[in-house]
Amino acid sequence: MADKSLPQLLASYRERKHLLALLKEIQEVYGYLPGEFIPEIARSLGLPVAEVYGVGTFYSFLSARLQGRNVIRVCKSAPCWLKNCELIVETLKRELGIGPGETTRDGRFSLQLTNCIGACDQAPAMMINDTTYVDLTPEKIPEILGGYK
Amino acid sequence: MITVQLNGSEVQGRPGMTILELAQENGIDIPTLCYRSELNPIGACRICSVEVEGARTLVASCHTPIAPGMAIHTHSPKVLQARKSIVELLLASHPDACLVCDKANLCELRKLAADLGVGLPRFRIRKRYYPLEDVSPYIVRDLTKCILCQRCVRACREIKKQDVFAIAYRGFDSKVVVDQDQPLDKEVCRDCDVCISFCPVGALTKREEALVPKKGIPLIMKG
Amino acid sequence: MPEKRIVLKNCGVIDPRDINTYLGQDGFKALAKARTELTPEQVIAEIKGSGLRGRGGAGFPAGLKWELARNAPGTEKYVICNADEGEVGTFKDRYILGRDPFSLIEAMAIAGYAIGSQTGYIYLRAEYYYLLNLLQNAIAQAQEGGFLKGLVIEICEGAGFYVCGEETALMDSIEGRRGEVRFRPPFPPTQGLWGKPTIINNVETLINIPQIILNGAEWFNHIGTERSKGTKVFSISGDVERPGVYELVMGSPLRELVEELALARDVKLVQVGGAAGRVLPYQEIDTPLAFETVLGAGAVIVFNESRDVIDIVFRTMEFFAEECCGKCTPCRLGTEAMIEILAKFVQGSGSKEDLTVLEDTARMMQLTSLCGLGQTAPNAVVDTLQYFPDLYQARISKSEVP
Structure with missing residues (x-):
């Protein structure tokens, strides 16, 4: 494209x-x-x-700083927090070698924490670009990330 | 004419008039910060909130029109407590630099605090520190003191028909910016001090008056 | 009271990608009835008579809103569907939009007919981008079927901001501006989008419309409580075995939703209405869910005995600080102050004076904030101070002289 x-x-x-x-x-x-x-x-x-x-500079989906080709938004609001979203964030940090608000050196991923994305019934949840991933476990993360270039 | 109850007395106002205008006409002093009669109201500071019987919340008098039968209380305990609390928040996030501030006792925030009897805030919150903007030959901006009343934004836009300022970022980080958050340095500001005259605090100062000994009005003891 | 399907009637029954399956379930019959048998005034009278109130949280009577817009002068008017559900714990609109987009479109067409509008907008939150294609497809099929004559429906995408679910901020966002809250009056039905008369209804509110037109105001009016008619769709999540979307008759007890349907155990507290909602301790579990008591947008988050109340409140306040537009002082600085103070209680270093400040600041925010966001932000603080005062007391620094 x-x-x-x-x-x-x-x-x-x-x-x-x-x-x-x-x-x-x-x-x-x-x-x-x-x-x-x-x-x-x-x-x-x-x-x-x-x-x-x-x-x-008002909206959270807009950014003045260069974002990675793929933006990961992990939900941290109450329903996801109750389902251990912190574990998902930890896993992502380890897999990507970056913390929230940062971008991998190869420009492949940016990691962000976000408020409720409306997937509370399938928490913990995150979005990568426009796709929502639900019922996350640490084990699922590497495979999900592998799908993004 | 519209008849309303204002602090217990029956008074009359014209349709379209705000509660604030009615109070002013009747010699009742409601404090304001973001409001100026020359500018369109925005209802941002909430200092002018008053009690209207039957309303779920207080209402900001600067933009709420009077309605028939309204029973308004401009200085009820509930109202005064809320105003104090707002001023306390503003003071808590304001730099403790009054002694060296050029605005001195012309500062509207200081006057408000004095009128409402608000002293040292009971809590601490973050203060927003920004570098002093002194590159313009005409205006010095010290946004650390800004209380986001947006009077400069509106005065520039509505009175001078210029658009030097706009609000950027969000929430606590909101800021009055020039262009893409550059220090103010615009040629349109030559021979214009409208925004300065509208700033309630010491965030905007004339270049030639900045950093010279301050000149407030003398404090005269009442009584 | 049993579960009852009015809003969710078609969910899981029709194919959201095929209008024919919708037509097979009486789809677009209400629109036909409205256009051929009823005048716009009669449509509005039906909605008014039904007692339908807004499902987005504020509970404003829907028929009255429509009537105000209908009677407002001018020929250019707008119908907006608020699909920006951002309240923590709310996902019912996502569920409905993904399963029954046609009912929404039919309802917007009825609304357009009733108030005299030729343009409709669906404001879809950025997080629901994956529903865009489905909605566009549904609009296109409705257009091809000739159901939208005289009405153009556009989808407007958000860009990530809770406050844009607030109706005036939403309109500013559609206009391409910062989604900052406007003061009221003027209210949107008289001066809304681009200053023109505008109705803004939540997805769930609109989905009720075709059913009301088909079955009549009387039918709807007999369901629910005195001031809360019909059903409510709840999104329940947190410490429950079966999270999800449930539709209950208005006035159903909270216990039915939490314990019988979602199978929660060892409940400590329930937040009804999301972050902006009310906090109810377990002893209030029999509270009926209705506008008279607690409702909000129907987000119900359950916390079990293992959870720390102060932690929950702190996180709630963090949410509001992050999602505050920044325009008014009480919300911009009040959320900030509350975070600072609550952080001390999280660490066990609060003071008695901090409690007083929390109460003062909370009260001031509820009373003076410019919009519902700021007015409801302190709810969790206020409610937990009422129901769990001991927990705050226990976090007052031991070093403080009694």
Whole structure:
């Protein structure tokens, strides 16, 4: 899949209301919101740079820092906590050699802790990109990670 | 005209008027921080909260319109306790630098604390320390003192029709930023001190007045 | 009271990818009835008469909301489905959306007809991206079937923020802004999305609509309690043997859900309504679940005897601090202060004064916060101070002079 260039992206999101959708797609394509894009987005939508920056730093699925190709979000809210999500986090830390908020050196994974992802009936749970993994055990982790390049 | 009960007296107001405006017309002083009559209200600081009988919560008087039959209490014990508690939070997260602050006793936060009788906060919370922004030839920004009332943001936008500031980040980390969180250094700020005049605390100062001996109004004992 | 399926009627019965299976279960008959036999005012009268109240937590009467939007001046109006369930322990909307997307679309079409709207939005939380395709497919099939004439339904994805489930923050997010809360009034039915009249209903609220139109207000009004009509879908999780989604008649006792259906043992406390909800100790297990008592969005988290109450409260507060938008002082700084103080109790170094500060700050947040998030954030603190005061006392530093 050829990555879309910024001008292509800007051309498909022309209105003020598209700002969030545009930022989400840039995040998806580039793995973060490159700072040099922000003024161009602002110009294209006729918005102040600070406002675009304000939106870009508000949502947890957007990031100003380069994320790994695959973003792991482990749920830490009460229902997952009761089902030992800490063990899952420990396993991930060991497997990946990074802590929450960090990215592996090869850029393959970023590890994040997140609040409730709505899979409490199958806790503990985590998301990798758009996919939710449930009923996790430490044993399942290596195989799940193996599915991501 | 709309008839309401204001602190036990029957008063009349015009449709569309806020509780705050009605109180002001009737000589009742409700404290405010994020509110300024020249700006659109945002209801952020909650200091102007008042009690309306029958309401589940207090309501912010700066943006709540009066309604027929409302029974409003602007200084009930419940209201005063809540205001004190809000000021305590603001003080707890504010740097303890009043003695050397240029805003001195012109500071609205200090005045509020004095009026409500709030002294040293009973608890500690994180303070948000930011480097002093003194690169602009016109304005010095010290965001460590910012209380996020957004008056500068709105004054710049609504009065000067400029958009120098916006709010970025979220929750406790929220911050009034310029561009992509760069130190303020804009040429549009030449000959303009609107945001400075709207800052209730010492977060914004004129360049030529910053870091010179402070000049509050003399403290005169009442009585 | 037994389980009763109104909202979950089609879940597991129809194929969520095939509209024909939905049509086989009286699908889109309510919409046809509304459009051919009822005026928009009559539709609203039915919803009002049914006593249906919002299922997202606030419990506002749905029919009244619709009526306000219908009567608001202007021709441009919006119908929004709030599918941003972010409350801790809530997953009922995920369950419903994945199994019966058609009922939601039919309900939105009925809502559009009733208030006079040509545009609908489904605001889907980013964490439920995997449901996007299913929903788009359902919308496309409904369109092809000619059921959506006059209404365009768009799906708007969130980007990860609990506060965007709050209706005014949600609208700002759809507008492409920071999802910060707006003050009210004006309320969305008169001034909502882009300042136009807007109704925002939770997924579960909407799913009730076709059933009410088909069976009549009277039928619905006879189910439940005096001020809570119909059923409620609960998401139950935590220390239970059978976590999951259960639909119960309003007013059913908490015990039925927790012990009989989810098979919980040795219950210490139950959080009803998620992080923002109320904490009930085991002795309150017979509390009926209804708007009159406790309900929220129907998230029920069970904690057994082995759990530490202060730890639970601390984590709850951490959640709110992380998910606070930052606009108003009480919530932005109040959550922060509570975390600092609760941390001391977690470590056993609290003080008597800390308890007073907790109470003062909690009260102030409940009374003055700009939105429901800040107003409900201290609930767990307030309730545990009431039900488990000894546990706090036990964490007061031994060194403190009595």
